[in-house]
Amino acid sequence: MFKSGFATIIGKPNVGKSTLINLLIGEKLAxxxxxxxxxxxxxxxxxxxxxxxxIFIDTPGIHISNKRLDSVMGSYIDKALDDFDVAIVLTDNQGIIDEQLEFYLNKIKEKNKKAILIINKIDLMTKEKIKEIKELFASKLDFKDIIETSLTNSKDARKTIITSVLNCLNEGPKYYEDDIISTETERFIVSEIIREKIMNSIAKEIPYHIAVVVDEMKYRKEKDLHYIKANIIVERRSHKMIVIGERGKMIKEIGRLARMDLENFLKTKVFLDLWVKIREGWTKKEMLIKEYINPKY
Ligand SMILES: Nc1nc2c(ncn2[C@@H]2O[C@H](COP(=O)(O)OP(=O)(O)OP(=O)(O)O)[C@@H](O)[C@H]2O)c(=O)[nH]1
Ligand SMILES: [Mg+2]
Structure with missing residues (x-):
């Protein structure tokens, strides 16, 4: 019997959802x-x-906010929980269930869908804390399985989770061709790799006001090289200065780190051409947010 289905991964920010999808697929997609x-x-x-x-679906972290960018991000969670076969609910050592997460847990219950709980980052927890989190989540939803693990440390997390998901799936068709591992475009993943380096290199709030859009991407066969031109979109002039850094030091470092990952991802040499563009107040304008966080490539 051939099984198939859609497994939506949800949870609060920073619990390890993107770490999980990368581990399951065996490639850095998120x-x-x-x-x-x-x-x-x-x-x-x-x-x-x-x-x-x-088909695993990574989603933005669930959190309450009245910012426009956050509400567009939230709309992707709603969509991913509209139609799915199994929900993978992830929590970390904080084990928080707030109003917003509870809303989504109720949605899973109302739809009568199966759910698995993954308690991640057990490397940071005592046995008592794990038990406490387990009891809290189990009181809100009837999980088919509860897995305690550390996605970054455990050797058998991947296998355990796949087995658990398979137990929740029924017979079904092949939705996608065998040779694709994602429906995201190469350009989207490239832009995200660059954004990751910004997220991890630039302090505090500024990365939340930045988007990355690939403007041009060409493979040059004679050199076995990808030429990539990408725009780093910022909201203010002061942010542009920070992204560029003193004598271009910051943007050079972002470029260096991104190029290493991009060469791994594309399996060729990469020439990365980064530009910083100011789009005043883009995080407050729905049209621009949609254009920048999910560009039509
Ligand atoms: N100590 C520890 N850290 C972990 C573990 N799993 C993931 N992390 C780290 O937790 C951080 C957040 O992981 P992400 O995968 O980005 O979390 P996320 O849920 O996708 O976060 P958002 O996209 O912001 O909602 C990263 O720094 C991971 O390396 C774990 O088992 N133990
Ligand atoms: Mg994530």
Whole structure:
């Protein structure tokens, strides 16, 4: 029997959702950061075998905010929980259930869908804390399975989670061709890799006012090299100065770090041409937010 289905991963910011999808697919599709709210839209990762096809969906972290950018990010969570087969609810050592997460747990319950709980980052927890988190979540939703793990340290997390998801899936068709691991475009993943370096290199709030859009991407066969021109969109002049840094030091470092990952991802040499553009107040304008966080490439 061939099994298939859509597995939506949800949870508060920073719990390890993007780490999980990368681990499951075995490729870096989604960016990860020590800072919360790294993911801005859903990212699809497809896992194929002779016996199954699972489409994992990474989502932005659930949090309450009245900012326009956050509400557009939230709309992607709503969409991912509209139609799915199994929900993978992730929590970390903080084990928080706020109003917003509870709303989504109720949605899973109302839709009568199966759910798995993953308690991640057990390397940072005592046994008592794990038990406390487990009891809290179990009181809100009837989980088919509760997995305690550390996605960055445990050797068998991947296998355990796949087995658990498969137990929740039914017979189904192959939705996508065998040879694709994601429905995201190469350009989108490239722009996200660059944004990850900004997220992890530039302090505090500024990365939340930045977007990255690939403007041009060409493969030059004679040199076995990708030429990539990308725009780093900032909101203010002062942010532009910080991204560029003293004598261009910051943008050079972002470029260096991004190029290493891009060469790994594209399996060729990369020439990266980064430009910084100011788009006054883009995080407050819905049209611009949609254009920048999910560009039509
Ligand atoms: N100590 C520890 N850190 C972990 C573990 N799993 C993930 N992390 C770290 O937690 C941080 C957040 O991981 P992400 O995968 O970006 O989290 P996320 O849930 O996608 O976050 P958002 O996209 O912001 O919602 C990263 O720095 C990860 O390396 C773990 O098992 N133990
Ligand atoms: Mg994420």
């Amino acid at each position: 960016i990860t950061s020590y800072k919360p709210q790294a993911t801005r839209k859903t990212v699809f990762g497809i896992l194929n075998s002779d016996e199954y096809q699972i």
